[in-house]
Amino acid sequence: xxxxxxxxxxxxxxxxxxxxxxxVSRKIFLGRMKGExxxxxxxxxxxxADYRNYVVGDDLRFLxxxxxxxxxxxxxxxxxxxxxxxxxxxLDSSLSMDFGEPTKLHYAKQIAAALGFIGLVxxxxxxxxxxxxxxxxxxxPLRGRRSLSRLFxxxxxxxxxxxxxLAQALRSFSIRSSGKGIVVVLSDFMDKGGYEEALxxxxxRQMDVFVLQIFSPEEIEPGIVGDLQLVDVExxxxxxxxxxxxxxxxxxxxLAAFRAELHEFCTRxxxxxxxxxxxxxxxxxxxxxxxxxxxxx
Numbered sequence: 001x002x003x004x005x006x007x008x009x010x011x012x013x014x015x016x017x018x019x020x021x022x023x024v025s026r027k028i029f030l031g032r033m034k035g036e037x038x039x040x041x042x043x044x045x046x047x048x049a050d051y052r053n054y055v056v057g058d059d060l061r062f063l064x065x066x067x068x069x070x071x072x073x074x075x076x077x078x079x080x081x082x083x084x085x086x087x088x089x090x091l092d093s094s095l096s097m098d099f100g101e102p103t104k105l106h107y108a109k110q111i112a113a114a115l116g117f118i119g120l121v122x123x124x125x126x127x128x129x130x131x132x133x134x135x136x137x138x139x140x141p142l143r144g145r146r147s148l149s150r151l152f153x154x155x156x157x158x159x160x161x162x163x164x165x166l167a168q169a170l171r172s173f174s175i176r177s178s179g180k181g182i183v184v185v186l187s188d189f190m191d192k193g194g195y196e197e198a199l200x201x202x203x204x205r206q207m208d209v210f211v212l213q214i215f216s217p218e219e220i221e222p223g224i225v226g227d228l229q230l231v232d233v234e235x236x237x238x239x240x241x242x243x244x245x246x247x248x249x250x251x252x253x254x255l256a257a258f259r260a261e262l263h264e265f266c267t268r269x270x271x272x273x274x275x276x277x278x279x280x281x282x283x284x285x286x287x288x289x290x291x292x293x294x295x296x297x
Contacts, residue, residue, distance in 0.1 A: 086181030098160030100216025131169035166198035
């Protein structure tokens with residue numbers, strides 16, 4: 001088990017670098033209230049954006065009469081709309097995440113803290129859910145810099161427990177979540193029931209979905225040999241194996257195939273997908289890889 005005295009999630013000096021970023025949605029969502037985010041939609045705020053031809057039923061207050069006097073045609077003034085973005089972080093806290101040094105769970109917490117911080121300082125609505133076979137802990141919608149301590153305290157107190165059931169947990173999330181927006185799933189995706197049904201629930205909700213698969217270096221390159229009895233940490237299943245060169249090669253091939261299948265599944269459905277091990281420098285993941293994948297800018 002991981003040491004309960006977890007290290008600090010994010011160093012203060014790194015927060016200053018995160019303040020320059022914002023979350024990016026590849027889709028257009030209607031917020032419940034006006035926020036601070038500039039939308040691709042055209043609305044009725046104060047900043048002029050463009051013109052379009054007048055059609056019957058448009059609000060006459062936004063006709064440009066000066067343009068009509070010059071061109072003898074009716075044009076409607078369009079303005080940039082400010083939009084409230086919902087940002088959901090779904091964090092796998094099943095027992096398989098409690099592995100490695102640092103643990104995969106701690107690494108996922110760091111990512112959640114960084115992305116949540118970016119959302120809060122940009123006045124997005126930030127929601128965090130921890131799950132294993134169900135949704136276990138929920139941080140209600142937060143907004144604004146004053147909510148940072150609540151976000152960090154919530155993440156720090158998440159502990160690994162129980163087996164995983166991605167389909168059941170993400171189905172529950174899809175049913176009860178009320179807003180559309182960006183949803184980031186942080187998990188190793190090591191679920192015997194698979195991940196396909198789970199991710200389809202999010203796609204069906206027309207969420208802008210991004211998944212990060214997290215492994216430890218020991219899972220990528222196991223340093224074990226000989227006759228062993230392996231125990232599944234989540235359900236207690238036993239397997240007696242002899243670890244040798246051919247077996248390790250087959251393991252690496254299967255692992256590579258597993259990662260490739262997840263990536264292909266996501267790509268076909270417009271889901272952003274990224275893989276990282278816990279030795280990937282945290283600042284590089286957020287500042288470089290997330291930018292390259294279009295999650296932040």
